[in-house]
Amino acid sequence: MIELRSDTFTLPTDKMMESIQAVELGDNVYDEDPMTQRLEEEVARKLGKEAAILMPSGTMANLASILAHCPRGSKVIVGDESDIYIYEAAGASVCGGIMYEPVPTQLDGRLAISDMEKAFPIEPEDPQFALPSLICIENTHNRMGGRVLPLSYLQEVRTFAEMKGVSVHMDGARLFHASVALGIEASEIVSYADSVQFCLSKGLSAPIGSIVAGTKEFVQKVYRLRKMLGGGMRQTGIIAAPGLVAIQHMIDRLNDDHANALRLAKGLSEIPGIDIRVEDVETNIVFFRIDHPRHTWQTFVQAAREHGLHIGELGHGRIRAVTHSGVQTADIDQALLIIRKLMS
Structure with a gap:
């Protein structure tokens, strides 16, 4: 059978399986799994962020990131064709009391600045309106066909977010596809976002896991939220070891x-x-x-x-x-x- 439904059907390489057999394990809820620590440090360095944290899935990674950024009763701006809006079970509303504000997704995956502008009330002090606290962008964009967001657009979003006083989260499930397509380091792409998540278990071919990266303060919030959401796992070295192989050998x-x-x-x-x-x-x-x-x-x-x-x-x-x-x-x-x- 030729499997083209998704790159989630990738299987771990022999090198990944060997890494699992050889890994030294510890309890990651106590932050004592050495391989997980090594993976998180390597990813933070590679992405140019202060810290990173291993998550069980991209859905939990995005949810914990949104919850870490947004107070209850605020809005998160998302694309109407985004994975966060369509495929992640309205987690921010269910778990965080956060309202999704969907805006039209352009054919190339962009959210037009003019459309995002409409999500902000003309009178921000009017108590009738929920206020946006986060913009989520997707890179590469799944439902738009794996499109790569241009750096010039990422700069526009960054400038707009700073003007509005909100943060930017990048759902980079296939971040390294964007990096390879543009011929630049992933760190340059994510420099325009306050936080990012990417999947180890899609094109990078690891069996399980995603990573969230951002500031140390932000990652500490995600650490607490991961526990609350049931993502506090124990000997995560068996996940981190193939994840490290993926980062080191599966990008090019x-x-x-x-x-x-x-x-x-x-x-x-x-x-x-x-x-x-x-x-x-x-x-x-x-x-x-x-x-x-x-x-x-x-x-x-x-x-x-x-x-x-x-x-x-x-x-x-x-x-x-x-x-x-x-x-x-x-x-x-x-x-x-x-x-x-x-x-x-």
Whole structure:
């Protein structure tokens, strides 16, 4: 089976499995797991932040970050196509009494400054209105097709946030895809955000875990919130060890995933009945639509599965294919053969 539904299906490398066997363990709730400490220090250094903390998942990482930034009764500005708004179960409202203020997401993943401006009341002292306390941006942007936010835009958001007196959190689940695509260090990208989370368990291929980074004071708040949310884990070295391997050895190879995604997109563009914008493919995510009298997206996805190709729908009837370390160039070519057969 060729697995293109998500890069969450990546499996740990042999080196990661070996690191788990050899790791020295301690109780991380007591902050005594040496490998976790090493991973957090390495990530903080790599991102140019004061501190970092290991989290069980990206959802908890984003939730704890929002709770750390926002007082109860305030608003968090999010994109209406963002993972935080759509896929994370309204956690900030449920757990923190924080209101989501969705604004339109542009085709390239940006939130227009003019749209964010509308989330701020004209009379901030009017007690009728909840006040924004945080802007969340997503980089790369999942539902917009793995698009990378330009540095010039990140600077605009930073300037706007400072003018409004609010913080910026970056949901960087696929942060290092953006770094590789732009050919710059991740630290430069996250310098425009007060906090960031990224996933070890997507393109970086570790089996579990995400990281939050920011100031020492901020990370200490997240540390307390992680415990409250049930994320205080014990011998986390078995998570941290493969995570460190991911950080040290799995970033540069993301270029291969980007090349395979582009190869897939170009191949799809040559198949009648496939609607795709090749120019939108910047990292490892490919979106396309089915425009064929024989198929709906539902029948197409089912037929593809029966022929050995796993893909899925991700909003608005679009089919998503995600390349990762478990997919080789030969798999891309085989996937294109399957799709050609289904569309013929």
